[in-house]
Amino acid sequence: AQSVAQPEDQVNVAEGNPLTVKCTYSVSGNPYLFWYVQYPNRGLQFLLKYITGDNLVKGSYGFEAEFNKSQTSFHLKKPSALVSDSALYFCAVLSGGYNKLIFGAGTRLAVHP
Amino acid sequence: NAGVTQTPKFQVLKTGQSMTLQCAQDMNHEYMSWYRQDPGMGLRLIHYSVGAGITDQGEVPNGYNVSRSTTEDFPLRLLSAAPSQTSVYFCASSPLLGTAPPGTNEKLFFGSGTQLSVL
Numbered sequence: 001a002q003s004v005a006q007p008e009d010q011v012n013v014a015e016g017n018p019l020t021v022k023c024t025y026s027v028s029g030n031p032y033l034f035w036y037v038q039y040p041n042r043g044l045q046f047l048l049k050y051i052t053g054d055n056l057v058k059g060s061y062g063f064e065a066e067f068n069k070s071q072t073s074f075h076l077k078k079p080s081a082l083v084s085d086s087a088l089y090f091c092a093v094l095s096g097g098y099n100k101l102i103f104g105a106g107t108r109l110a111v112h113p
Numbered sequence: 114n115a116g117v118t119q120t121p122k123f124q125v126l127k128t129g130q131s132m133t134l135q136c137a138q139d140m141n142h143e144y145m146s147w148y149r150q151d152p153g154m155g156l157r158l159i160h161y162s163v164g165a166g167i168t169d170q171g172e173v174p175n176g177y178n179v180s181r182s183t184t185e186d187f188p189l190r191l192l193s194a195a196p197s198q199t200s201v202y203f204c205a206s207s208p209l210l211g212t213a214p215p216g217t218n219e220k221l222f223f224g225s226g227t228q229l230s231v232l
Contacts, residue, residue, distance in 0.1 A: 006155075009153075032219070034219075036221075041225075041226075042225060042226075043117075043203055043205075043223030043224050043225050043226055044156070044203070044205075044221070044223045045223070046220045046221065049219065049220075090155060090156065094210075094219065098210065098219075099161060099163060099169065099210070100158055100161065100171060100172075101146075101158070101210065101219075101221060102158065102172070103148075103155045103156040103157075104155050105153055105154055105155040106155045106156075
């Protein structure tokens with residue numbers, strides 16, 4: 001079965017510093033990977049996806065993610081963090097014959113002024 | 114265009130009671146799904162539907178029923194509520210999730226959630 005793992009419950013970073021939120025995946029076949037963000041008391045919002053092509057994927061709000069097949073990773077990155085980036089971030093993988101989006105446990109990002 | 118609308122926003126039930134969480138979308142999306150969100154466990158898929166009249170189980174379907182009589186609506190029914198069903202429930206829809214091959218528009222649009230407490 002397809003799955004993703006987010007090894008960090010929380011990531012703390014100072015405003016202006018680069019940030020990385022980690023995600024590793026386990027799939028059979030081609031991986032289709034996603035990042036979503038959840039702000040307090042809101043539903044999830046799509047950030048970006050990797051289907052095929054370039055290993056560096058650019059998404060919303062200045063975020064990007066790097067797909068690494070040899071390390072089975074899909075880490076979310078941003079060159080300069082903002083306090084407003086503080087939220088819960090979820091990695092997800094498409095599964096079940098493209099019918100199911102399976103989410104990781106989430107990583108809370110805290111950006112300090 | 115309201116997107117995905119969930120009602121109610123909050124609900125408290127007693128053990129054994131039944132209720133229906135409502136979900137409606139006005140984007141003509143074929144795919145709809147229900148997730149529950151629990152601390153430390155992320156979002157887990159309960160049930161999903163790839164079109165009117167078609168439903169299937171997700172990761173944690175026990176204790177929940179769904180139906181899809183129209184494209185717009187996808188209600189989630191709790192048959193006999195249990196404290197283990199205390200959670201935040203999210204409905205989500207997508208224009209093309211479930212349509213092979215991926216690469217066009219698999220983005221999920223989420224509702225704002227229903228916070229359910231079962232005492």
